[in-house]
Amino acid sequence: MAMYLDVITGVNDILLRAVRTVGTKTALVDHSREVTYGGLYSEIGRVAGHLADHGVGPGDRVALLMANSVDWVVATLGTLRAGATSVPIPVTGTAEDVGFMLDDSGAATAIVDAEHAPLLHSLRESRPELGALRIVAGGSGELPSGVVSFDRWLAEDPAASPYDSLGVEEPAWILYTSGTTGKPKGVLLTQHSMMWVVGAGWMPFLEWNADDVMLNPLPLTHSYGLDVTLAALAVGGQMVTLPRFSPKQVLELLEEHPVTVLVGVPTTFAYLSRALRGKETEYRRRTLRVCVSGGAGLPAEIVEETEKALGAPLLDVYGATETSTAMTMNHWKASRVPGSCGVSLPGMAVRVVDPADDADRDPGSEGEVIVRGPGVMLGYHCRERETREALRNGWYRTGDLGSLDSTGHLRITGRLKDLIIRGGENISPVEIEHVAVQHAAVVDCAAVGQPHEALGEVPVLAIVCAEEGDARDRLIDEVAALCREMLPSFKQPETITAVDAIPRTGSGKVVRHRLKETVQGKFAGEHEKAT
Incomplete structure (x- = not known):
């Protein structure tokens, strides 16, 4: 398969090429503004220069605590043009999570949006190790003493010029792993590695090109959401993003924009297909040509429902x-x-x-x-x-x-560490989940192992129900019957319990240690039924 070697280069080279060829074209759209390729390049350059004015350069780390937005893209790429390493921090994290990532990364500067600025101020005051953290905050309101205005950086020219010499094999991003089994680890990625996936993957496999309009509801702090963004810029296309995933907002954006590519994780498409039941013909006439799912296993039922609902x-x-x-x-x-x-x-x-x-x-x-x-x-x-x-x-x-x-x-069949060992027999949680999700009223589900005196461990299934009350109890009975029909006896869940939500990371992976805690707390609850 042919590769697009010309995009496997530094992000600044990609943007310069786009400015020369499609400079007046809209590059990015968010909930509050849009920007052309020319405007994007100028804003990135200003941020890079202002960072340099404040002493940020090669070897430094700059943290980002911002919701998905045009500003987020400007901030991360401005950091690279300053020669520093960008450290995106998920806005869904707790104060403890954010503090850990700031401390672990060694970031001396943090760019934050108005919504999350109070959290950063509180952390700087409560954690001595963050006392010297420089904060650059967005928003039009009055800023606390010592806090720099990001909006001013976007509008005013700096004294310094961008560094623009960060090597393509040098650390460009520290992306923190999901932490599904413990403290997250900072993954060191380069421009070369991220752009390789663009030139060897997104472009030849999915034929992404300048005519594409990509709807990206993924967290940009995750490698998946970030690489889709880089791909959109590399091909000279347009990307639409939103602060956080909402089925209603995604469907509204499909109405408002001529979207050709929709990316997500399996739960993205599960919620969308359910929201579109009975309305499939409204969306089959749209411009959408391909949907992409990653981050977790994709059950065949979700594929079938999504393709029926969206016609792609x-x-x-x-x-x-x-x-x-x-x-x-x-x-x-x-x-x-x-x-x-x-x-x-x-x-x-x-x-x-x-x-x-x-x-x-x-x-x-x-x-x-x-x-x-x-x-x-x-x-x-x-x-x-x-x-x-x-x-x-x-x-x-x-x-x-x-x-x-x-x-x-x-074909992915499960996780080595997630295996449930019941009396010496290995059970992959994915096998149980793929059966349970076949029931139309199961919105989401996940299986985990729980201790058992005689067998060592037994599988327990948690489901998110579309029904309430007695209907929920009937659903649990029906899912139990489905498992008995389709799974050998040793793989059938010992217990099925209803939960409000399955704990997942932004990339769609189940946080199984948290689910185990939730399930243990519900063993005496009214929605448990032994199979």
Whole structure:
């Protein structure tokens, strides 16, 4: 498959090319403003210069605590043009999470929007290690003493010029992992690794081009949302974003804009397809040509419902923050292998091995997925031991279980550490989840292991119901019957319980240790039923 090598370069080169060719075209649209390529480049340059005026340069880290917006993109790319490393912090995190990431990254400067500025001020006052943190805040109101105005930076020319010499193989971003099993780790990614996925993945596999309008409701703080943004700029297209995912707002934006590409995670499309039940023909006439899902396993039922509702193919991609988003993709015009997340990107080698001895598994046999190639991270920030464990002999250990068929199509079957071991039998939570989600009234679900005196561990299923009251109790009975029908006895959940929401990261992964805590607290609740 042909690659687009010309985009595998520094972001500044990409933007300069866009300014020369489509400078007056709208590049980005958010809930409050839009900006052309020419305007975007100017704003990024001003932010870079102002950072330099304040002593920020090579080797420094600049944190971002901002909701999805044009300003977010300006801030992260302005940091790169200043020669520094950008540290995006998820706005969904707790004060403890934000404080940890600021301290762990060593950021001396933080750019924050008006909504989250009070949190940053509070952290600076309460945590001595953050006392010297320089805050650059958005918003038009009066700012506290010592806080710099981001809006002024956007409007006024700085004294200094942008550094513009950050090497493409130097750390450009520290992106914190989801922390599904503990404290998040800062993943060091380069411009080269992120743009490799653009030139070897998004462009050749999905044929993204200058005519595309991409609707991106993903958190830009995650590698998936960020790389989609870089891809939109690289092809000279247009990207529409919103502060946080809302099915209602996404459907409104599909009405307002000629969207051709919609990206999300499986829960994005689950909620959208349910919101569109009975209204499918309204959206099948739209401009949408392809939908893309990543971040978690994509059940066949969600694919079927989404394609029926939106009239466009829904393609699964597979990757991780540590691989700069994607390592396998499905081509949007090629025939698909059901349940597969595609084939490896050019230059990325994907293997399925026995975790015990790294021997390659036969086609169709399950093992751990490992990957090597230009998209793989430099390592974890200030974590040498974890880096050595994750990168062995040049191969990144994903911790995911999967299988490769004879044509190179990858299927993900679960997580090595998520396996539930019931009386010596291995059970993947994904197997149970794929059965439960087949019920039309199950909005979301996840399975976890719970301790058992005799068996060591048993599976427990949590479901988010579309029904309330007695209907919810009936649904639990019906899901239990579905599991008995479709799963062998040892894989059937010991307990099914209804929850308000499945704890997930911004990239769609289940935070299983939090779900275990929730389920344990509900064992005596009224919505539990043993199967």
